[in-house]
Amino acid sequence: MRSNEHLISELAGELRPVAPMTMSRGLAVVIAAAGLSIAAVAGIAGVWDGPAAGTATIFYYLANGLLAMSGFACATDVVRMANPGVGNRYDGAYWSLAMLAIFPVVAVGTLFARGLGVQAMNDSHGLECTLSATAFASITASGLVFWLRRGAPANPARAGLFAGLAAGALGSAAYGLSCPIDTLGHLAIWHVLPVLLAGVIGRIVIPRLLVW
């Protein structure tokens, strides 16, 4: 085995400048990926003109606003996970997702209490929305994985889970721009489900890409 001094000399000899992974650069990656998701949604599925015309329900703005903000808050913590450090905390991701969870829980509870739950579950467009939003989430997920792979996430399992959840929320918010179904049941169930689905996929698939 070579000595530590010899290794240090080798490593110093092959040093090349690197761009530090700062928060602002990471957020730029997230914003670019989210922008690309919106462009892809607009190009592939088209944009619904209801919100611009003022005909969308209040649920539409609430649901997509919550998804976008939760996704962005969660993605911010994922970006931070690329810079390891003893003492780092990622409470923002947990709280933002907890806030998002209130929406489907309250909506589903209310709908079932009024006898409208089964109707909301039997939404013929629901699965299509969930799968499409999850597919668009892959764009943001790719951006986050790119960033995390450059960095050194100390807990790849957690980073994978939160990257999936963040991508799911941002992908669903982007896909929401094209979906004209703005009922409470549809938005609270089928547009929030991609967050869960992407989180599960992220937890299973992404950690193996992050081992260093």
Place this chain on the structure above:
Amino acid sequence: MKADEATLSRLMIKAQAGDRKSYAVLLSECNKWLTRYFSGRIAPGLVDDLVQEVLMAVHRKRASYDPARPFLPWLAAIARYRWIDYLRSHYRDHTEELFDDSAIEKSGDEAVMARISLERLFGSLSPAQVVAIERVKIEGQSIRDVASATGQSESAVKVHIHRGLKKLSTLVEKAD
């Protein structure tokens, strides 16, 4: 010379910009710091090997240091990550006495050291998990010997090690 947090941070920023001289000084300081950090938490004969692994990880992942944040917690997170990985994959083939903890040179940044020390991680495990990991993974005793000495089954010792290491891997950034 023993570099403080501010000096290490400045050296790292220069290293990220490609300054080889600063980088060599930084790695030498990291070498000393890591040797102290791992003393008593890995078999003495393996300290150099583990320190080299961490130095190579520091080299590969040097972009992940954010100049706006302190250096030592970053280095400690990388050291903990590699240490847990090392415990998972390396069994010692012979038993050696561990260094006495009192041999660890006291750092000037006592508060920082306390927050990022490896002892903090063990404090989050159950006593049975700590004993199993220390005796088998660090001291190199056999599972059979540890089972016999602690009055547990071999399976129980293996479970303690597996669960303990799994838990440790989720606590790399834990400070409190």
